[in-house]
Amino acid sequence: MNAPALQPQTSAWSIYRAMVGIGAFCALVIVVVFQTTAARIRENQERYLAAAISDVLPATRRTTAVAAEDGKLVTTGESLALPVFLSYDDQNQLVGAVVTAEGMGYQDNIRVLYSYSFEQNAIVGFKILDSKETPGLGDRAEKEPHFIANFEALDVSLNDRGDALENPIVTVKQGEKTDPWQIDGITGATITSVAIGNLLNDSAKVWIPILEKDAAAIQADAGGGQ
Amino acid sequence: MASKEVTPTDEFVKGLWRDNPVFVQVLGMCPALAVSNTAMNALAMGLATTFVLLMSGLSVSLLRSFIPREARIVTFICIIATFVTSVDYLIQAISLELHRALGAFIALIVVNCLILGRAEAFASKNRPGRALLDGFGMGIGFTLALLFIGVVREILGSGSIFGFAILPDNFQTWTVMVLPSGGFFAMALWLLIVNRLKQRGAEAEKQAKGVAS
Numbered sequence: 252m253n254a255p256a257l258q259p260q261t262s263a264w265s266i267y268r269a270m271v272g273i274g275a276f277c278a279l280v281i282v283v284v285f286q287t288t289a290a291r292i293r294e295n296q297e298r299y300l301a302a303a304i305s306d307v308l309p310a311t312r313r314t315t316a317v318a319a320e321d322g323k324l325v326t327t328g329e330s331l332a333l334p335v336f337l338s339y340d341d342q343n344q345l346v347g348a349v350v351t352a353e354g355m356g357y358q359d360n361i362r363v364l365y366s367y368s369f370e371q372n373a374i375v376g377f378k379i380l381d382s383k384e385t386p387g388l389g390d391r392a393e394k395e396p397h398f399i400a401n402f403e404a405l406d407v408s409l410n411d412r413g414d415a416l417e418n419p420i421v422t423v424k425q426g427e428k429t430d431p432w433q434i435d436g437i438t439g440a441t442i443t444s445v446a447i448g449n450l451l452n453d454s455a456k457v458w459i460p461i462l463e464k465d466a467a468a469i470q471a472d473a474g475g476g477q
Numbered sequence: 478m479a480s481k482e483v484t485p486t487d488e489f490v491k492g493l494w495r496d497n498p499v500f501v502q503v504l505g506m507c508p509a510l511a512v513s514n515t516a517m518n519a520l521a522m523g524l525a526t527t528f529v530l531l532m533s534g535l536s537v538s539l540l541r542s543f544i545p546r547e548a549r550i551v552t553f554i555c556i557i558a559t560f561v562t563s564v565d566y567l568i569q570a571i572s573l574e575l576h577r578a579l580g581a582f583i584a585l586i587v588v589n590c591l592i593l594g595r596a597e598a599f600a601s602k603n604r605p606g607r608a609l610l611d612g613f614g615m616g617i618g619f620t621l622a623l624l625f626i627g628v629v630r631e632i633l634g635s636g637s638i639f640g641f642a643i644l645p646d647n648f649q650t651w652t653v654m655v656l657p658s659g660g661f662f663a664m665a666l667w668l669l670i671v672n673r674l675k676q677r678g679a680e681a682e683k684q685a686k687g688v689a690s
Contacts, residue, residue, distance in 0.1 A: 261545040277559035284563040288570040
């Protein structure tokens with residue numbers, strides 16, 4: 252029989268040794284890099300969030316992180332996936348709230364930060380924190396001046412009972428905005444602008460009633476701000 | 478042996494032109510087309526890939542006698558994934574904005590066939606010094622190719638270069654150039670230019686040989 256020539260057999264031990272050895276080497280490299288960069292990454296994230304909060308609510312000098320527990324607003328020390336902050340000025344006066352919200356866009360989740368003014372009962376600032384929308388189309392939601400102008404005073408007044416929005420936030424076709432609770436959409440980025448309207452509405456209908464009810468009772472936390 | 482005749486300079490230079498990973502070997506097309514919508518993204522992706530090429534090439538070369546043939550793919554991928562994870566952390570530590578712009582493509586460096594290709598075809602058979610030179614040449618060649626594509630796309634698609642506006646405000650930008658299809662157009666343009674230049678070089682060489690004989 253013409254049996255193929257046998258190659259020298261590699262022992263199972265040397266395969267095992269190589270794989271375990273390389274695995275340990277890789278684990279060591281990753282842990283060292285992670286440990287070295289972790290503090291810097293956390294600093295960057297905090298700086299990025301603080302800058303974003305200042306962008307959406309420029310009067311902010313100090314913030315207190317809050318969370319909702321059984322429908323009540325409480326201060327929290329934990330960093331939540333979608334953090335919410337009460338914002339205070341130089342004199343420790345409450346100037347508004349800054350809320351993180353997330354929802355599905357065209358490509359992936361869109362993560363935004365918006366600010367709420369207790370005086371105006373309106374969303375007064377808006378910034379996209381993270382989005383993978385199509386360059387040139389969906390990402391115009393970050394740059395288009397007429398779209399950003401929607402969030403100078405987007406009405407989110409509560410109903411008489413104070414437990415829901417008087418009018419839900421809706422996105423309308425570009426140029427068809429008639430009411431202050433409507434978002435003037437972007438032609439060519441319809442899905443993204445509708446997604447932003449929906450995620451703001453979903454977040455605002457939960458958070459605005461709680462913030463309106465309890466925010467004034469929470470004092471500025473001098474130590475825990477950013 | 479053939480490798481004895483190749484000088485260290487040749488080892489470095491081959492990745493820049495003769496065996497350019499993008500324009501000649503046509504490897505690593507996914508990041509080359511997807512992340513070259515601006516010159517800055519292209520440069521960052523190129524440098525991240527160069528770092529992974531260098532570190533994985535060095536590690537594979539140092540460990541080549543320790544890795545049996547049967548376990549080479551799994552161990553190479555493990556080494557490459559380790560350095561991609563490292564570069565991901567490093568970019569986050571340098572700039573979160575840059576990390577946001579590169580998005581999922583940093584993680585996808587793991588499956589860039591250029592890196593596994595160099596580990597398998599070169600680093601696993603050569604000394605660490607040569608593996609480093611090869612990785613560096615290929616990395617710089619890849620970075621330059623991405624940069625060439627990125628510059629064309631950014632100028633036509635956004636009217637700017639590295640974020641600085643260079644075309645007049647009344648220039649109507651070609652949105653298609655920043656979309657994925659723009660990557661194919663820019664790539665085709667550069668392939669045309671590179672192949673034409675190579676063809677002319679080969680013809681000139683042929684003529685010179687003809688004259689000499």
